[in-house]
Every structure is written in structure tokens, then in C-alpha cells.
Amino acid sequence: MTLNTDWAVRWIKGSAAVVSEHRVELITLDREIGDGDHGENLDRGFSAVLPKLDDLPADATPGDALKLVATTLISTVGGAAGPLYGTAYLKAAGAVAGHAELDGEAVVAMLTAARDGIVLRGKAEAGDKTMVDAWTPAVDAASSALADGLGEAAILDAAATAAEAGARATEPLVARKGRASYLGERAIGHRDPGAQSSALLLRVAADAAAG
Numbered sequence: 001m002t003l004n005t006d007w008a009v010r011w012i013k014g015s016a017a018v019v020s021e022h023r024v025e026l027i028t029l030d031r032e033i034g035d036g037d038h039g040e041n042l043d044r045g046f047s048a049v050l051p052k053l054d055d056l057p058a059d060a061t062p063g064d065a066l067k068l069v070a071t072t073l074i075s076t077v078g079g080a081a082g083p084l085y086g087t088a089y090l091k092a093a094g095a096v097a098g099h100a101e102l103d104g105e106a107v108v109a110m111l112t113a114a115r116d117g118i119v120l121r122g123k124a125e126a127g128d129k130t131m132v133d134a135w136t137p138a139v140d141a142a143s144s145a146l147a148d149g150l151g152e153a154a155i156l157d158a159a160a161t162a163a164e165a166g167a168r169a170t171e172p173l174v175a176r177k178g179r180a181s182y183l184g185e186r187a188i189g190h191r192d193p194g195a196q197s198s199a200l201l202l203r204v205a206a207d208a209a210a211g
């Protein structure tokens, strides 16, 4: 399936649905090592995006749709995740600006820019038990898939699968950024909520491309 604006809109609508379905799961994860609001924050943010999609002009690009997500998340989500995801979507939008359709290289550029935006904003490194631990393996897997000659949908699928593994791999870690870092070793055994939500969002991107 072509990664055009219809795809971006399916991704965004699917993201709102998945964040709503997984609201309690994300709240529970954040209650264990944070303040218990991650699911609510994201649900509020993506719900606020939905009505705005109707205002996208007919000639809107995927980047325009991603920019709408960015500005809405920045103004509605708050906490750590609002500015982090807001920056991710803003940088992703910039990386694909002007493209009516994304090819494999554009997909990798989009994912890389999103991850780099999160790192720029939050200064977390791999292994700090944050959403970066989902995004960095996703970017690496997407780059490998592109180098292997795979198409856009397969690149997104590889990214989502790597993000899911990355989110699981946060469980044994001690956190060095965010609220969970206050817990020291008590964070061990709990999955990072932002890494989990990142994996969910990337899976929706892949599903929207396969659809």
C-alpha cells in the first residue's frame, strides 16, 4: 500500500484507537514506575487530534498530517511525553516535508528524525529505560530492512517488531531518566510505559501500511 496522506491519516486514527484501547495498560505501567498518567495523557492527546483531521486540506501531505499531531500533542499532553512525542512528530514531519508519498528512504528518514528529536529533547541514551529504547532498535531495524531492499510496509513492520522487543527489554533495566529514575533498583522488573506506547504507535504505522 502506498504511504500517502491516506496512510498517515489511517496511522493517526489507528493511534487514537490503540491508545484508547491500551489506556489502562499504560496507566498501570506508569503507576508502577511513574505517576500513573501516561495512558490518560496520550488518550487525551490523540483524541484531540481526531476532529482536526477533518480540517486538513485536500492537498495535505503525510508531513502535514504528522505536523498536526505534533502541535496537538504539544498543546494537550503535558508531562514528559507531550514535549517528547511532540518533538518526535514535528521532526518526523520535517523529514518528509513536501513528499506526497513516502518511499523506503523517506520512512527511514522519518523514523530517524523522530528518534533524534526525542534524544535532542530528553537527552536519554540507549539503556536509560525510556521510549528511546523502543525507537533506537526501530530505527536500526528499519535501516537494515531498507539496506536489504525491503519495501515501505516491510520496513515499518521491521521497525515495529524491533520496538516491541526494545520495550520488553526495558523490563530488567534501572531508569536513568524521567520519574522512574527516582526509584533506583525498584524500577527493575517493570516495563517503561513510554517505550510500550512507542511500540504500540509503530505497530499501528505498520498495520496501516499493510492494510
Ligand code: ADP
Residues within 6 Å of the ligand: 030, 034, 035, 036, 037, 038, 041, 078, 079, 080, 081, 082, 084, 118, 121, 122, 123, 124, 129, 130, 131, 132, 177, 178, 179, 192, 193, 194, 195
Ligand atoms: P510524566 O513522567 O511527566 O508523567 P508520562 O507519564 O506521560 O510523563 O511519560 C513518561 C514516559 O516518558 C516514560 O515512560 C519515558 O518513556 C518517557 N521519558 C521520560 N523522560 C524521558 C527522557 N528524558 N527521554 C526520553 N524519554 C523520557
Ligand code: MG
Residues within 6 Å of the ligand: 030, 034, 035, 036, 037, 038, 079
Ligand atoms: Mg506519568
Ligand code: MG
Residues within 6 Å of the ligand: 035, 037, 079, 080
Ligand atoms: Mg505526569
